[in-house]
Amino acid sequence: MHASEAEKAWDRVRSSLRESAGARLFEQWLKPIELIPSDDEESIRLALPSAFMTNWVRNHYADRLALEFRQILPQVRTVQIETRRPGPKPVLLVMPTPAEIPDRTTAAAAVEPAQVPVKFGVDPSLKPAPAAQPAPAYDTIIPERPPLDPRYTFDRFVVDASNKVAFNAAKVLAEPGPVRFSPLFLHSNTGQGKTHLMHAIGHTFLAANPHAVVLCMSAERFMYDFVAAMRARDTHAFKRRLRGADLLLIDDLQFIAGKDATQEEFFHTINEIMTAGKRLVISADRCPQALEGVESRIISRMAVGLVADIKAPDLLLRRTILDRKLVDLPDLRVPTDVLDLIASRIHANIRELEGALNRVIAYAQLTGETIDLEFAIATLGEVLRGAQKRVTIDEIQKLVTAHFELKPLDMISARRARAVARPRQIAMYLAKRLTTRSLPEIGRKFGGRDHSTVIHAVRKITELRDQDRDIDAAVRVLMRELEG
Numbered sequence: 001m002h003a004s005e006a007e008k009a010w011d012r013v014r015s016s017l018r019e020s021a022g023a024r025l026f027e028q029w030l031k032p033i034e035l036i037p038s039d040d041e042e043s044i045r046l047a048l049p050s051a052f053m054t055n056w057v058r059n060h061y062a063d064r065l066a067l068e069f070r071q072i073l074p075q076v077r078t079v080q081i082e083t084r085r086p087g088p089k090p091v092l093l094v095m096p097t098p099a100e101i102p103d104r105t106t107a108a109a110a111v112e113p114a115q116v117p118v119k120f121g122v123d124p125s126l127k128p129a130p131a132a133q134p135a136p137a138y139d140t141i142i143p144e145r146p147p148l149d150p151r152y153t154f155d156r157f158v159v160d161a162s163n164k165v166a167f168n169a170a171k172v173l174a175e176p177g178p179v180r181f182s183p184l185f186l187h188s189n190t191g192q193g194k195t196h197l198m199h200a201i202g203h204t205f206l207a208a209n210p211h212a213v214v215l216c217m218s219a220e221r222f223m224y225d226f227v228a229a230m231r232a233r234d235t236h237a238f239k240r241r242l243r244g245a246d247l248l249l250i251d252d253l254q255f256i257a258g259k260d261a262t263q264e265e266f267f268h269t270i271n272e273i274m275t276a277g278k279r280l281v282i283s284a285d286r287c288p289q290a291l292e293g294v295e296s297r298i299i300s301r302m303a304v305g306l307v308a309d310i311k312a313p314d315l316l317l318r319r320t321i322l323d324r325k326l327v328d329l330p331d332l333r334v335p336t337d338v339l340d341l342i343a344s345r346i347h348a349n350i351r352e353l354e355g356a357l358n359r360v361i362a363y364a365q366l367t368g369e370t371i372d373l374e375f376a377i378a379t380l381g382e383v384l385r386g387a388q389k390r391v392t393i394d395e396i397q398k399l400v401t402a403h404f405e406l407k408p409l410d411m412i413s414a415r416r417a418r419a420v421a422r423p424r425q426i427a428m429y430l431a432k433r434l435t436t437r438s439l440p441e442i443g444r445k446f447g448g449r450d451h452s453t454v455i456h457a458v459r460k461i462t463e464l465r466d467q468d469r470d471i472d473a474a475v476r477v478l479m480r481e482l483e484g
């Protein structure tokens with residue numbers, strides 16, 4: 001990016017900080033921040049005169065700075081906050097993508113506390129790092145806030161009896177003013193709109209409170225970050241970040257079942273959020289009572305708020321969702337009988353419904369053919385016959401992990417060692433090829449990575465399959481196993 005572009009953005013960010021932080025805070029902590037020229041398009045570098053000030057700004061303003069810069073320059077992925085002096089090396093502080101977190105800080109974190117049958121505090125697998133090692137860098141890194149999917153808004157969510165309670169509760173919870181319906185617990189089978197509603201809450205809440213701290217992460221990511229913080233012997237930053245949220249959105253809670261240490265921390269996190277009167281939304285694939293292996297005190301905290309389920313979509317809802325999708329594509333004509341066919345035959349979930357429509361549209365664009373019933377039947381073939389085996393990202397991750405003898409958390413971890421990173425890229429490639437999940441969805445399932453990381457992985461593996469016989473063979477074996 002041009003230096004002038006970064007400077008202009010910095011001017012705007014600074015004025016906004018001056019307004020929101022107030023004169024005293026601004027003068028003391030924020031005014032001394034300086035913009036350092038950076039060659040990297042995706043990175044902004046800021047510097048402060050002392051390590052103490054750097055720390056303060058990192059703890060209080062890292063997320064906000066990142067958000068403000070991203071709003072002006074969407075290409076920005078990292079905002080580095082450095083200490084100008086002393087110290088020979090700048091300290092990388094802010095929101096790396098998970099792939100950017102140095103190995104040494106996270107390699108050990110791949111051990112799940114749940115694999116050890118003792119609780120946090122006396123867990124022998126969570127010994128402090130040897131004293132001789134350099135101070136771990138993790139405590140200086142604040143993981144990236146997973147971006148909210150811009151398509152997942154309330155006005156793009158089609159409401160009917162199957163999801164009305166969840167939808168209305170989500171809207172009320174997101175409204176400014178007194179907190180209502182928090183904690184909100186959303187549950188449904190896969191692909192029925194939980195993540196969509198959670199992101200919509202995030203958008204609406206942020207629109208009304210642009211400076212609020214909104215954290216959105218999967219329970220898996222919560223566990224990963226927590227374990228990494230323990231390994232780095234600094235859970236303070238983690239606790240502060242999580243407990244400092246004005247709105248906390250946790251997806252796929254079922255993942256922490258049986259993970260004792262993580263549950264302990266999770267309980268205290270939600271307790272504090274609730275006691276402070278902040279907003280909390282949790283989703284899972286089943287109702288709280290059916291979450292085996294989750295502590296009863298967590299479940300009973302959920303009961304204080306509202307538990308809302310989303311039921312399977314009926315034919316009318318499926319058909320309306322297809323119509324709604326076409327509103328965004330005004331130049332495209334998809335005949336009614338094609339929409340009826342898709343809505344009536346694809347009933348498992350809305351993700352697959354959208355996937356089928358997207359496939360017809362994509363094939364028509366690629367072949368230049370007109371969409372009609374015959375074309376749709378030919379294009380959807382096995383999908384309509386239900387013969388196609390449904391592959392999930394979870395299956396892909398499990399199989400790739402087993403094939404390369406990795407640990408389950410390596411799929412979402414930040415480790416960059418090739419022995420881990422390459423299989424992870426293969427798993428992303430397979431997820432793109434074999435599922436109907438979108439790039440941002442795939443990124444989220446791989447530890448909250450950005451969609452551009454997924455694009456890179458797909459390109460890399462496509463390229464490597466032509467150059468490296470071993471990789472191509474591994475991909476073929478995995479595909480055969482997955483597709484049955």
Ligand SMILES: Nc1ncnc2c1ncn2[C@@H]1O[C@H](COP(=O)(O)OP(=O)(O)OP(=O)(O)O)[C@@H](O)[C@H]1O
Nearest residue numbers: 156157158189190191192193194195196321350351
């Ligand atoms: N009522 C709805 N109106 C419009 N789109 C919907 C609706 N419900 C779901 N979708 C769309 O279906 C897709 C899948 O939804 P989403 O990812 O929110 O499901 P989920 O319940 O979180 O699934 P999982 O449990 O697998 O994470 C998304 O593209 C979402 O926008």
